[in-house]
Amino acid sequence: MKRLLIVLLFGALALNALARSQPAVHGVVDLAHEFTFYGDGRFARQYLRDQKAVTSWGTLYKFDLSNANLLVLLGCAPQLCYCPEDIAVINRFLQEGGGVVIFGGSDHGPQNELAKTFGVEFEKGARAPLRGTTEKIEGAVGIRLKLTQPGFWTVLLTDAVKAPVAATRKIGKGQLLVLPRALAGNNPDASDPRNADWLAPLLVRVASGKRVDATKPFKGRGLTPGDYVEEHEGLKLHYSDYLKPYASSMFAIAQRCKPVIEKRMGVPLSPGMASEIGLLATGAGGFSSGRVLGLAVWWGGFPEREDSMIEFITHESVHSWVLPFAEIWNEPIATYVGNLVMMDMGFAEEANRRIQATIKRATKHDPQMKLYDMQGNSRKGAPKLEGGARAELQWGKAFWIFEQLRKEKPDFLARYFQAKRRLASKEKIKKYDANNTVAMLSVAMGRDLFPWFRELGFDVDRTKAEIHE
Numbered sequence: 001m002k003r004l005l006i007v008l009l010f011g012a013l014a015l016n017a018l019a020r021s022q023p024a025v026h027g028v029v030d031l032a033h034e035f036t037f038y039g040d041g042r043f044a045r046q047y048l049r050d051q052k053a054v055t056s057w058g059t060l061y062k063f064d065l066s067n068a069n070l071l072v073l074l075g076c077a078p079q080l081c082y083c084p085e086d087i088a089v090i091n092r093f094l095q096e097g098g099g100v101v102i103f104g105g106s107d108h109g110p111q112n113e114l115a116k117t118f119g120v121e122f123e124k125g126a127r128a129p130l131r132g133t134t135e136k137i138e139g140a141v142g143i144r145l146k147l148t149q150p151g152f153w154t155v156l157l158t159d160a161v162k163a164p165v166a167a168t169r170k171i172g173k174g175q176l177l178v179l180p181r182a183l184a185g186n187n188p189d190a191s192d193p194r195n196a197d198w199l200a201p202l203l204v205r206v207a208s209g210k211r212v213d214a215t216k217p218f219k220g221r222g223l224t225p226g227d228y229v230e231e232h233e234g235l236k237l238h239y240s241d242y243l244k245p246y247a248s249s250m251f252a253i254a255q256r257c258k259p260v261i262e263k264r265m266g267v268p269l270s271p272g273m274a275s276e277i278g279l280l281a282t283g284a285g286g287f288s289s290g291r292v293l294g295l296a297v298w299w300g301g302f303p304e305r306e307d308s309m310i311e312f313i314t315h316e317s318v319h320s321w322v323l324p325f326a327e328i329w330n331e332p333i334a335t336y337v338g339n340l341v342m343m344d345m346g347f348a349e350e351a352n353r354r355i356q357a358t359i360k361r362a363t364k365h366d367p368q369m370k371l372y373d374m375q376g377n378s379r380k381g382a383p384k385l386e387g388g389a390r391a392e393l394q395w396g397k398a399f400w401i402f403e404q405l406r407k408e409k410p411d412f413l414a415r416y417f418q419a420k421r422r423l424a425s426k427e428k429i430k431k432y433d434a435n436n437t438v439a440m441l442s443v444a445m446g447r448d449l450f451p452w453f454r455e456l457g458f459d460v461d462r463t464k465a466e467i468h469e
């Protein structure tokens with residue numbers, strides 16, 4: 001019995017390994033029409049777990065789909081659309097047997113426009129519960145499909161009154177799957193694999209009209225190099241065809257910000273850091289990988305409005321600037337420098353308003369600024385802060401501390417980062433904790449700040465710092 005179990009187990013493992021080395025699906029998740037952290041790998045993690053999937057950050061119609069059999073279109077920013085070249089490529093891919101998935105909603109303009117070219121539209125009005133599978137379907141109910149020629153479609157899910165909600169149709173040798181965006185996950189940490197038991201095998205079926213060759217290359221396209229690469233004065237800009245109209249204004253503002261940030265930071269960027277910018281098709285969020293900044297092109301109403309974009313570019317740049325050691329207040333300090341740079345670039349009133357508003361949110365939790373450290377821990381017995389409350393405290397208290405120091409020495413930040421560049425290298429110190437931070441600030445301010453920080457609720461100790469000067 002035991003032996004049989006082992007054989008069975010081994011067999012299952014071997015089959016599993018075989019399945020993993022020869023995925024049935026080579027999936028491509030499009031990020032060029034709309035960037036989301038979720039689209040970047042999380043969708044694949046949830047629904048294409050045993051398959052091979054890549055992301056495409058560049059112009060979709062320039063992507064090599066020859067060894068792909070699934071194209072996932074999660075969304076398109078309202079400022080963009082699927083251009084005729086995209087639509088031609090999507091159609092050709094379907095003709096050859098590829099599977100295409102269009103996620104959408106009634107207010108997802110460009111997704112809806114694309115769906116319409118295949119005779120289907122997203123509209124409001126679906127009523128719970130959804131039916132059509134033995135699996136329990138999760139996600140907000142509300143979007144249904146309007147099919148121009150219902151006979152062409154296989155309806156997979158219907159609502160309570162039998163209106164179609166998810167459907168496939170054959171196009172050429174391939175299959176198109178259309179369904180509401182709310183039926184898939186959304187969380188950037190991939191913690192919500194909604195309907196995976198239903199959707200994962202469905203994606204394999206949708207892709208089954210085209211064989212892929214696991215022995216041949218199948219690669220994604222990253223943010224860099226972009227379809228277009230421009231370089232001026234040591235700054236490289238990468239972008240897709242879709243974001244071409246925003247490139248020059250984005251490049252110009254990034255170039256204008258750089259010397260202003262450098263003045264506030266007191267030191268130049270380390271060589272190679274933040275030397276490349278990739279444009280992201282979104283108004284929400286970006287990132288810094290040290291060398292490359294991913295910047296949301298419509299942040300804060302850009303290009304019509306500049307103030308938030310200045311704050312945002314500075315924020316992402318500062319993440320690179322502070323390396324090799326991130327700060328204990330890494331997010332707040334990045335935005336705080338952003339606000340100082342806003343002041344320098346003509347938006348002083350708005351910058352001060354933002355600083356004061358941020359501080360005010362912390363005073364709810366720590367009215368005298370004496371209760372909590374940056375982790376929301378209290379040496380004075382106040383209940384630990386978590387989640388949103390901790391974030392409000394961390395941001396507001398950091399801003400308040402910076403403002404106190406700036407009143408004393410208006411260039412305290414430049415002094416601080418000069419000291420940090422000089423004293424905090426990977427060879428000299430192991431970690432950059434609160435003790436080292438306060439020691440470094442003491443160097444910058446020319447006086448011992450440990451007693452003050454202890455009064456403010458930080459559990460810091462000079463003898464535990466590695467910075468001695």
Ligand SMILES: [Zn+2]
Pocket residue numbers: 315316319331334
């Ligand atoms: Zn950040």
